[in-house]
Amino acid sequence: MIAERALKTLEYDKIINQVSQFCTNSIGKSTIEQLKPKTTLEEVNQLLDEMDEGLSILRLRQNVPMGGIFDIRPSAKRAQIGGVLSPMELMEISSTIRASRIFREFIEDLDADEEIEIPYFLEKKEDLPILTGLQHEINSCIDDNANVSDSASPTLRTIRQQLRMQEGRVREKLASLTRGTNAAKMLSDSIITIRNDRFVIPVKAEYRSHYGGVIHDQSSSGQTLYIEPDAVVQSNNEIHSLKTKEKAEIDRILGVLSAMVQEVAHEIFVMIQVLGQIDVILAKAKYGQANKCSKPKMNQEGYMKLTQARHPLLDRETAVANNIEFGKEFTAIVITGPNTGGKTVTLKTVGLCTLMAQSGIPIPALDGSELAVFDQLFSDIGDEQSIEQSLSTFSSHMVNIVDILKKFDENSLVLFDELGAGTDPQEGAALAISILDEVHGRGARVMATTHYPELKAYGFNRPAVVNASVEFDVETLSPTYRLLIGVPGRSNAFEISKRLGLPDHIIETSKGYTGTETHEVESMIASLEESRLKSEKDAEESAHLLQEAKELQAELDAKLKDYDDLKESLEKKAKEKAKKIVEDAKRESEAVIDELHKMKTNANKIVKEHEIIEARKRLEEATPVENKVLKKQRQINARTQQLQKGDEVRVTSYGQKGVLVEKASNNEWVVQIGILKMKLDESDLEYIKPEKLKDTVNVSNVRGREAVKLELDLRGERYEDALQLTEKYIDDALLSNYHRVSIIHGKGTGALRKGVQELLKRHPRVKSYAFGSASEGGYGVTVADLK
The missing domain is CATH 2.30.30.30 (SH3 type barrels.)
Structure with missing residues (x-):
């Protein structure tokens, strides 16, 4: 189980809030708010695989239909205990059932295409109960405006027809009164209105006796009375009676529909749960798309490898990405260096990426990253000073550390920020070393930050422990936030002071107070940094050369393939031609032999000498x-x-x-x-x-x-001499019957290249020219075709 304190200090709730913004309904949001990191490899891999399926679906179909879903669990609970649901509640139930059906059909269509494998989504589809019958029943009784429709029952249709007829008669009677000869004088306005659910007309107070009837309301001034005339009292009574019947019939219909909901309440709860899970899976996938995250590989060996990982709560465009690897050769990292350098950010990056992965959320790192599944994750990060408990910063940190030391085991990840801070530096450093020895010695994976110089050499004399630091640029007097594993942090105080103008004699005097051991440690760190910079430069050059070699290899492979294809084609043509020649020779030989047989048979015929010579010649040609x-x-x-x-x-x-x-x-x-x-x-x-x-x-x-050579090398020649050599070389190449030559002018400033190409452009015997390929020299060589 992941400690709640770790979730709080690492700001896990902010990650959950960001992911919840991609949910499409309140069910998904309420579901993801309950999401906690899993602690078994099987559970974590399932969550990540579900998310990856959702990502594949979004890449293929752009969107998944999840609209029209409401949190209908409160309505289902009321129906379950015998409550009568309102038309609006029933309409939301119908809409949610419809959305579930549409999602089922979407997954079935996707599975039929056979473009992707979606076993988890197919399983979710099968978990969704089919409640189409209830949906149709509700739709036949409740319209889109959440009103009970006339078609809900024959009785309701009859009542409403009678009600409309009766209301029409009342309106007609009152309309005749408003159109009377004295109406304009006795009425405040020639309109029909409703008061207390009864039709009335506005009568001036002095003419109230003229119409008789019942007064239902009056204006604020008292000069207008809203009177129900005697002529329509009975009709209004009938309308009231019909409305009472209508309400009773509507209540009966709603009761029947509510009873249907009650019968399938359990299925509704299951449906809402599955739809919430689906919405969460898709929200994770959308979050990963929006933030360029990847699915990490998970293991149970405590091994972590983050490639270009960013802090997930920092701006993606400005956050510095780092490579972090530990858990095999070394299981503890101690990051030293000054404050505001990014040590805490690195610590939180590791902790948050671990929590995200164990919750099935993609992490802000490149593909190929790997994380471990931990049973427990503990963190001691930030200022935990407590005024209420009268605890200092050091005391509150120590209370937390004591609690960690009681609970952690070899399957735990422990993160310490500024370990041992808040007390005497010498004692704090000693405590920090002892705590690290304890946690590391019991097999846990641990990362700690500190600014104590005593811990700079901690990783050099302990197995499976490595020092690290966050790079600081002395030239710009600012941190670069790049994590350097294997190099402890330098103080940089003397360099910064010198850059800011502090006199050299003060700096030299202060160096005398630091002690021999400090000098040795700083010199060692400086040497390590120099070696690191040289290694990085060599690695960059090697990578560049490797890339060029790969490009050249690819080009050579392509040319070799073309050569093999050409060779095979020519051999095939040659064999076919040889076969045809042999067949033709065979037919010709047989023809000559037939003629000779005929000559022998026809002994009486005189065979002329030239015929024998011609036959012999044809036979020789057919050999x-x-x-x-x-x-x-x-x-x-x-x-x-x-x-x-x-x-x-x-x-x-x-x-x-x-x-x-x-x-x-x-x-x-x-x-x-x-x-x-x-x-x-x-x-x-x-x-x-x-x-x-x-x-x-x-x-x-x-x-x-x-x-004459096939190429002319002009490198090192003066501009005018180079152009003369080029012109003479073109003439020599033409005399040698060359059709294609190369002129090496180098890259340089580009002046010689431009001059050579201008000459080639003007030369009447140059058909075309272009830069050489990568293997020929690229922009440093111009290849010309001659005519």
């Missing part, structure tokens, strides 16, 4: 294609013996052109094919003579020139 391929391959191999670096070649197995980059071994070359570099056997390469030099330039002279 298996493998021999021709081998013959062609031997011709290619002969040519490849003279290949040199920079030559343009055709890769025969892929039908693609490429450029020789370097020789990998005796029989292999590294070939650049587009943006890919591949290692290929010489037997797979065929030299291509440069097209523009075939007719005008001696090939041996061209191949004797130094090979």
Whole structure:
């Protein structure tokens, strides 16, 4: 059971109030007000799974129909003890039953779609009793304005028909009196009104005897009397009699309907309970959506890992998120440092997230966070000074701590804020250490904050204990509220004083009074902070490099896949082509053999010499294609013996052109094919003579020139020299029949990049240009396509 004091000091009620704002009816709000954290893993996981189902439904359907629900439990209780319900109460019962039916249909439709698994909501649907019969009975008797309708019973319909007829006759008689010749003189106004449920007319006081009858009322001045004339007294009596009958019939109908409610009162209580639970589940899910919360993983091992957790009661946009992990390697955290640094906020963040998770409420942390289910949670937070009990701050804290020490066990989470504060620093620090040793020694998970310097080294000589602090920026003289686990807090008094202008000789003198041990501790902490900052910087650089590597890996994987797909496609086409050639050769051979057989059979026919030669030629052409391929391959191999670096070649197995980059071994070359570099056997390469030099330039002279590279590196060159080199390089690349080149200009100020791209834009033989891909150098390289 979670201690009430912990719920109060951690402001759990404020979290419940925030979640209740997302409830759609008073039933849900009253239900969530009774919500307390559960203490078993099974119960907590069920609450979180229910909430997660609600979140999935909201993501899929945006909204869940929960309108028209009223808290009808008081009405059901009155009906249960024999009370007669009013038309309004019956209408609210009917509306709530209707809302329950609509929710059932909604869940059934959602389940039929089979888009999500919603076992808990299906179970809630089955728990809802079906009271459609009662709803129809009420609707047939009570209209939308909460009045008993004429159709409620034949008797009521007859009475109301007679009542309307009688009222019509009375109005007609009185109307004739108001239209009489002397009416304008004797009546205050020519209207018919009602007094004491009887129809009357306003008569001037001096003419009261003219109409006779009964006076029911008079004006404040006494000059107007509201008289029921003798002519309509009997008719009004009949109307009164009919209204009495009408009321009796209405009471009878309401009594019958109330008796029906009485019969199903228990089912109504169950329905309201289930609808309240559903509203609470959806309210939790809506709260999680609105505050970007997540569902934590739960365990029973006392392990906690909060990733970028925020205090749930602070502004989400300004609250600093922290990573907090403990419960495995270390089970106690001692946060040291000056006041107003955020130590208490960190403590409350852990406590509130635990309470929220154990109540099935999503927590303000990233996905992947994990929390433990504790049997008990104790906290000693805030100023507990009590004037009534004549207790000081220290005494009231100590009373609470004594109570905690009596009740906690190994399945407890204990939170101490400013442990040992309010008394002599030396004695307070000693008490704080002893209390921490006691709580930690008995296996509980404990977090404590303190500003005592004696506790800065507490975690260094005790197993499973770690120091922590809240970061302070000396440059801005303000806390950053970032939690630093493993680094105790520094005083920063000397640094702050120096920044504020305190003379150096005073600071140096004060340092002499602090003692050797303090200097050593502060130096140790400073060293730890320096190491932490360096580690964070290294981690950030590593993360950046890792991200670049992942992007490059993804790009290479994509290109490799494209290569494999192309290879597979070409192999398939080659096999199909070879198969077709063999089949054609087979058919041609068979045709030639048939003709030769015919020649042999027709011995009398003179076979001409040219026919024999032609048949022999056709038979040779129909020989298996493998021999021709081998013959062609031997011709290619002969040519490849003279290949040199920079030559343009055709890769025969892929039908693609490429450029020789370097020789990998005796029989292999590294070939650049587009943006890919591949290692290929010489037997797979065929030299291509440069097209523009075939007719005008001696090939041996061209191949004797130094090979032009596929990329030009301008880094370190002066602006004018770089542009001249670029223009000459484009000409050389065109002479080498290159279709695509890369120009490396670097990122720098962007001036060289802009100049190079302006030159490419003006060059008549540049078809297009663009920045290189991430693997080619990104914005530091421009890739140009030549024409």
